[in-house]
Amino acid sequence: MAHASLAALGVLVVLLLQASTGTVARPSSAVSASKVFGMPAVMSLNGFERGEDGGPPAECDGKYHSDDDMLAALSTEWYQGGIRCFRTIRITRADNGQSVLARVVDECDTAHGCKNNIVDTSRAVWAALGLDTNVGEVSVTWSDS
Secondary structure, three states: OHHHHHHHHHHHHHHHHHHHHOOOOOOOOOOOOOOOOOEEEEEEEOOOOOOOOOOOOOOOOOOOOOOOOOEEEEEHHHHHHHOOOOOEEEEEEOOOOOEEEEEEEEEEOHHHOOOOOEEEEOHHHHHHOOOOHHHOEEEEEEEEO
């Protein structure tokens, strides 16, 4: 009986450890839910307000958001089914190292035309990085903060 109790306890500990590390019932991906640092990406402009080119409300909460807020949408692989919802990421310009923090609120869905290396950001992120939104795309890296 003691062996059965110990075995059950062991299974419970393994399940709890898996749940705490995010390894239970998660889709497999080349980018894990563990912290990302310095991931090369292409930053593009996204509209997070109603009626803009960002499409429907944000995936994380079903709401529209102000483009004056520091916001980001990650490509499907990096978004990972919402694992990064409301988390803060650091976006760093590849050309000069300037960086800002932005909150993930949406997915840039690769099944609907988004490339797999995109960090879509609000107008506020572009302004904070001193970038002209007419440029279209900028090389950046992003990191979990």
